[in-house]
Amino acid sequence: MIIGSIPENKDLEKRISLVPDIIKKYTNLGLEVNIVKGYGDHLGFNDNTFKNAGAKILLSKEEVIKNSNILIQLDMINENDFSILSKDKILIGSMNYSKNKDKIEKLKSNGVNIFSLELLPRITRAQSMDILSSQANLAGYKAVIEAFAFFEKAIPMMMTAAGTVPAAKVLVVGAGVAGLQAVATAKRMGAVVFATDVRMASKEQVESLGGKFLTVEGSENLETEGGYAKEASEEFKKKQEELLSETLKKIDIVICTALIPGKKAPIILKEGMIENMQSGSVIYDLAAIQGGNTAYTKVDEIIDKNGVKIMGEKNILNKLPVSSSNLYAKNLFNFVSNLYDKDNKKININLEDEIIKNTLLK
Numbered sequence: 001m002i003i004g005s006i007p008e009n010k011d012l013e014k015r016i017s018l019v020p021d022i023i024k025k026y027t028n029l030g031l032e033v034n035i036v037k038g039y040g041d042h043l044g045f046n047d048n049t050f051k052n053a054g055a056k057i058l059l060s061k062e063e064v065i066k067n068s069n070i071l072i073q074l075d076m077i078n079e080n081d082f083s084i085l086s087k088d089k090i091l092i093g094s095m096n097y098s099k100n101k102d103k104i105e106k107l108k109s110n111g112v113n114i115f116s117l118e119l120l121p122r123i124t125r126a127q128s129m130d131i132l133s134s135q136a137n138l139a140g141y142k143a144v145i146e147a148f149a150f151f152e153k154a155i156p157m158m159m160t161a162a163g164t165v166p167a168a169k170v171l172v173v174g175a176g177v178a179g180l181q182a183v184a185t186a187k188r189m190g191a192v193v194f195a196t197d198v199r200m201a202s203k204e205q206v207e208s209l210g211g212k213f214l215t216v217e218g219s220e221n222l223e224t225e226g227g228y229a230k231e232a233s234e235e236f237k238k239k240q241e242e243l244l245s246e247t248l249k250k251i252d253i254v255i256c257t258a259l260i261p262g263k264k265a266p267i268i269l270k271e272g273m274i275e276n277m278q279s280g281s282v283i284y285d286l287a288a289i290q291g292g293n294t295a296y297t298k299v300d301e302i303i304d305k306n307g308v309k310i311m312g313e314k315n316i317l318n319k320l321p322v323s324s325s326n327l328y329a330k331n332l333f334n335f336v337s338n339l340y341d342k343d344n345k346k347i348n349i350n351l352e353d354e355i356i357k358n359t360l361l362k
Contacts, residue, residue: 001030001031001032001069001070001340001345001346001347002031002032002033002034002067002068002069002070003026003031003032003033003034003068003069003070003071003072003336004033004034004035004064004065004067004068004070004071004072005017005018005034005035005039005064005071005072005073006035006036006039006061006064006065006071006073006077006081007036007038007039007061008073008074008075009078010042012075012314012315013074013075013315013318014042014043014318014321015074015317015318015321015324015325015328016039016040016043016045016074016321016325016329017072017073017074017093017325017328017329017332018033018035018039018040018050018055018072018329019040019045019325019326019329020040020045020049020050020052020053020055021053021326021329022329022330022332022333023050023053023054023055024053024054025333026054026333026336027053027054029336029337029340029342030340030342030345031070031336031340032056033054033055033056034055034056034058034063034064034067034068035050035055035056035057035058035064036057036058036059036060036061036063036064037057037058037059039057042321043321043322043325044322061081062081062084065077065081065084065085066084068089069089069090069347070089070090070092070336070347071085071089071090071091071092072092072093072332072336073091073092073093074093074094074328075093075094075095075096076093076095076096076100076103076104077091079103079106082103082106082107082110085107085110085112086110086111086112087110087111087112088111088112088113089112089113090112090113090114090115090339090347091107091112091113091114091115092114092115092117092332092335092336093115093116093117094116094117094118094131095114095115095116095118095361096116096118097116097361098262104361108361113349113360114360114361115335115339115356115359115360115361116359116361117129117131117331117332117335117359118131118132119358119359120132120355120358120359121354121355121358123354123355125355126354126355128330128331128334129331129332129334129335129338129355130331131328131331131332132177133177134324134327134328134330134331135317135324135327135328136176136177136178136181136257137177137178137181137327138181138317138320138323138324138327139178139181139286139316139317140177140178140179140180140181140182140185140255140257140286141181141182141185142316142317142319142320143178143182143255143257143284143286143316144170144182144185144186144189144255144284145185146284146311146316146319147253147254147255147282147283147284147311148168148189148253150282150302150309150311151168151252151253151280151281151282152280153165153168153252153280154168155167155168155186155189155190155191156168156189156190156191157190167190167191167192168190168191168192168252168253169191169192169193169194169250169251169252169253170182170186170191170192170193170194170251170252170253170254170255171193171194171195171196171214171247171248171251171253171254171255172186172193172194172195172196172206172211172254172255172257173195173196173244173254173255173256173257173258173268173269173293174196174197174256174257174258174259174287174293175195175196175197175199175202175205175206175213175257176197176199176202176257176259178257178286179195179197179202179255179257179258180202180205180206180209182255182257183195183206183209183210183211184209184210186253186255187209187210187211191253192212193209193210193211193212194211194212194213194214194247194251195211195212195213195214196213196214196216196240196243196244197213197258198236198240203215214243214244214247216236216239216240216243240268241270241273244268244269244273245272245273245276248269248273248274248276248277249276249277249278250278251277251278251281252278252280252281252282253281253282253283253284254269254281254282254283254284255283255284255286256268256269256283256284256285256286256287256292256293256294256297256312257286257287257293258287258293259287259290263290264290264291265287265290265291265292265293266293267291267292267293267294267295268293268294269283269293269294269295270295271295271296274294274295274296274305274306274308274310275305275306277308278307278308279306279307279308280307280308281307281308281309282308282309282311283308283309283310283311284311284312285297285310285311285312286312286316287312288300288311288312288313288314289312289313289314289315292312294310296310297310297312298312299312299313299314300312300313300314335355335359338353338355338356339356
């Protein structure tokens with residue numbers, strides 16, 4: 001069995017699906033590994049590093065696709081390469097069905113088996129394969145670093161002979177994986193941190209990291225069985241809006257992370273709320289790619305509203321491509337290990353396995 005990967009469109013995606021340390025794990029499993037020449041050059045992984053780890057370097061992406069039984073990627077491959085991905089081959093990645101529906105259906109009609117890892121069930125056995133969590137952790141960290149870089153005051157409290165510099169106040173909207181990492185990062189850097197979420201289970205997690213949880217009066221737990229946030233009622237939204245309006249008047253930095261899987265991001269920070277914020281404040285919106293959590297968010301632009309800077313990027317992980325590639329490659333390896341029958345040296349698409357059943361696009 002041969003596993004391969006080809007480069008992504010580097011204008012959109014700098015991460016890669018194979019790193020040298022993981023190639024050794026694949027070869028130990030009994031798989032051969034194919035990559036195209038120059039696959040990891042942009043991240044400082046030269047061909048010799050891959051070759052020494054056990055990979056075979058091919059001259060073109062067409063060769064890699066043609067000679068691989070399993071192709072692992074971050075996103076859907078280019079439609080021009082569909083004809084090379086023949087029947088019974090396997091494509092694994094984050095396929096984004098709503099965006100790539102037509103392409104996916106075309107590949108399926110060609111007999112290609114497609115696994116999309118954002119559909120992993122939230123069970124203990126799948127945690128090591130969870131691409132959403134591993135990447136969200138890094139995104140939450142980097143969002144804080146980016147926001148702090150634009151904030152023109154010190155973050156921690158400083159007591160000097162000339163006077164005291166107060167600690168910056170940070171609000172994290174949405175306390176999922178990215179939000180909790182944002183809370184932890186901001187707290188480590190000396191900020192006073194607040195957080196809010198529709199899931200009541202988040203309260204204990206936020207407080208364990210040293211944050212203060214903002215509770216909407218009379219709120220109910222809005223959490224799906226899979227652990228994701230679900231859409232709030234109009235009454236909850238109104239109460240949340242009132243609480244946030246008052247809180248934002250004293251906040252310096254806001255990190256927005258609120259997302260509902262498969263839907264447009266909810267607008268939580270309305271025009272009036274932002275207009276009442278202090279000039280010099282910064283908002284980093286991690287939900288920008290899905291529409292944003294603020295009324296003013298624009299992807300890859302910095303919007304200035306009365307001195308409040310609002311920003312959000314298409315792919316913040318392009319600023320941490322080595323770390324995010326390492327984690328993503330490990331997630332993929334753990335998934336392939338579960339899919340691969342080592343004894344018989346073949347792929348076993350066992351639909352009684354909840355992990356395989358949920359991620360296979362039928």
